[in-house]
Amino acid sequence: MSMTLLTVDKLSVDFGRGATALHAVRDLSFCVAEGETLCIVGESGCGKSMTSLAIMDLLPRIARRSVAGMTMGETDLTRPGGIRAVRGNQMAMIFQEPMTALNPAFPIGDQMTEAYIHHSGATPAAARARAIEMLNEVGIASPEKRLGQYPHQLSGGLRQRVMIAMALMTSPKLLIADEPTTALDVTIQAQILRLLRDLQKRLGIAIIFITHDLGLVSRIADRVVVMYAGTRVEEGNVAEIFDNPRHPYTRALIDCIPQPGKTERGAMLGTIPGVVPAMIGDVRGCAFRTRCALATAGCEGVIPTHGTGSHQWVCLHETTLQEGTT
Numbered sequence: 001m002s003m004t005l006l007t008v009d010k011l012s013v014d015f016g017r018g019a020t021a022l023h024a025v026r027d028l029s030f031c032v033a034e035g036e037t038l039c040i041v042g043e044s045g046c047g048k049s050m051t052s053l054a055i056m057d058l059l060p061r062i063a064r065r066s067v068a069g070m071t072m073g074e075t076d077l078t079r080p081g082g083i084r085a086v087r088g089n090q091m092a093m094i095f096q097e098p099m100t101a102l103n104p105a106f107p108i109g110d111q112m113t114e115a116y117i118h119h120s121g122a123t124p125a126a127a128r129a130r131a132i133e134m135l136n137e138v139g140i141a142s143p144e145k146r147l148g149q150y151p152h153q154l155s156g157g158l159r160q161r162v163m164i165a166m167a168l169m170t171s172p173k174l175l176i177a178d179e180p181t182t183a184l185d186v187t188i189q190a191q192i193l194r195l196l197r198d199l200q201k202r203l204g205i206a207i208i209f210i211t212h213d214l215g216l217v218s219r220i221a222d223r224v225v226v227m228y229a230g231t232r233v234e235e236g237n238v239a240e241i242f243d244n245p246r247h248p249y250t251r252a253l254i255d256c257i258p259q260p261g262k263t264e265r266g267a268m269l270g271t272i273p274g275v276v277p278a279m280i281g282d283v284r285g286c287a288f289r290t291r292c293a294l295a296t297a298g299c300e301g302v303i304p305t306h307g308t309g310s311h312q313w314v315c316l317h318e319t320t321l322q323e324g325t326t
């Protein structure tokens with residue numbers, strides 16, 4: 001059993017207060033072990049980005065965070081300055097659209113070295129050497145030349161590689177990647193996934209990989225947290241989630257993945273009917289009940305957690321649901 005790197009205990013993120021409060025993240029708990037890839041998956045609006053921003057303490061000002069406990073290694077992230085002590089060195093983040101994180105006015109070399117010099121106190125020459133090393137690490141050819149280029153001179157895939165290289169400058173133990181491949185075309189997406197997998201193996205970093213695409217999860221995850229309407233509905237290792245999904249929402253997401261050889265070319269891909277409801281005011285019961293074929297009156301009450309060890313799910317029903325019931 002590997003060591004736990006990050007623990008998040010009962011994280012909530014709210015916008016507003018009282019009857020009109022929007023609960024973007026609700027009592028979410030999970031942990032990440034050293035060197036593993038944890039995928040957080042769920043449809044748009046499930047609270048994935050708010051979760052990662054809450055961990056990095058980068059939430060919008062109007063958002064309110066509450067958390068029972070949060071630690072990274074020995075560091076208590078809930079005490080004042082706790083997150084600042086690890087962010088940008090032990091813990092780094094990459095985003096869906098690298099253009100929003102890169103400054104168009106400066107060459108990428110300056111951007112890669114600036115934060116590094118700030119955090120490590122390295123000389124500009126040492127920082128430049130480190131930047132070249134990291135661009136090499138992410139498979140960018142002629143790194144010396146790239147350092148002088150501006151973000152708009154790079155393709156989307158190269159920009160995402162630069163973002164990853166930048167995140168690696170300080171040898172982080174944890175990389176949080178929020179939909180890092182969603183803006184890229186399929187071939188480049190596959191290359192970036194391979195790169196992340198490879199970096200993780202070679203450098204031993206843990207990754208929180210956030211995506212709405214369960215198809216990607218099977219290619220990169222060790223463990224999976226399935227989120228719905230701000231909360232965790234199922235958690236398990238990748239085999240448990242794909243071979244024995246128990247929550248109706250997980251099943252519905254899996255049914256949406258095209259099956260090679262089974263799904264006809266050009267066939268309509270499954271989507272789950274309906275939308276993720278906004279969790280406003282006093283929320284109770286299972287949030288999936290507006291879309292769940294198995295919902296009964298009991299789903300408006302307190303919902304139990306089932307399973308043991310690594311595989312757990314939150315649903316009224318404990319037994320395996322029959323095939324094709326979602």
Ligand SMILES: Nc1ncnc2c1ncn2[C@@H]1O[C@H](COP(=O)(O)OP(=O)(O)OP(=O)(O)O)[C@@H](O)[C@H]1O
Nearest residue numbers: 015022024043044045046047048049050051060212
């Ligand atoms: N600035 C804001 N003010 C109010 N509500 C917000 C704000 N930002 C996000 N939300 C709400 O918080 C909830 C969670 O949003 P979040 O961005 O975390 O979803 P997500 O799972 O990352 O979705 P996506 O896959 O689209 O990125 C949504 O209901 C969203 O409308």
Ligand code: SF4
Nearest residue numbers: 286289292299315316
């Ligand atoms: S608790 Fe009820 S509504 Fe929610 S997933 Fe289970 S059966 Fe469906």
Ligand SMILES: [Mg+2]
Nearest residue numbers: 048049050178
């Ligand atoms: Mg998001």
